[in-house]
Amino acid sequence: MQVKRVxxxxxxxxxxxxxxxxxxxxxxIFPYPASSFxxxxxxxxxxxxxxxxxxxxxxxxxxxx
Numbered sequence: 525m526q527v528k529r530v531x532x533x534x535x536x537x538x539x540x541x542x543x544x545x546x547x548x549x550x551x552x553i554f555p556y557p558a559s560s561f562x563x564x565x566x567x568x569x570x571x572x573x574x575x576x577x578x579x580x581x582x583x584x585x586x587x588x589x
Contacts, residue, residue: 525589528589529589532582536579536581536582536583536586537579537583538579539575539576539582540576540579541579542572542575542579543573543577543578544572544576546562546568546569547568547572547573548572549562549565549568549572550563550565550570550571551564551569552564
C-alpha cells in the first residue's frame with residue numbers, strides 16, 4: 525500500500541505542476557519557450573486549471589489511502 529501512496533503522490537504532484545505551468549504560459553507569466561503557441565492564450569489557462577485540479581484531487585486521494 526505504501527508504494528501506491530508514494531506513486532500516486534508523485535504522479536499527482538507532477539500533474540499539478542504541469543497544470544500550473546500551462547496556466548502560467550496561458551497568462552503570459554512564464555513565456556518560455558518564446559515561440560510557444562500557448563503564450564497569452566486564454567484556453568490554456570482553463571486547460572491548466574482543469575489539469576491542476578485533477579492533480580490536487582490525486583494528491584488528496586494519496587493522503588487518504
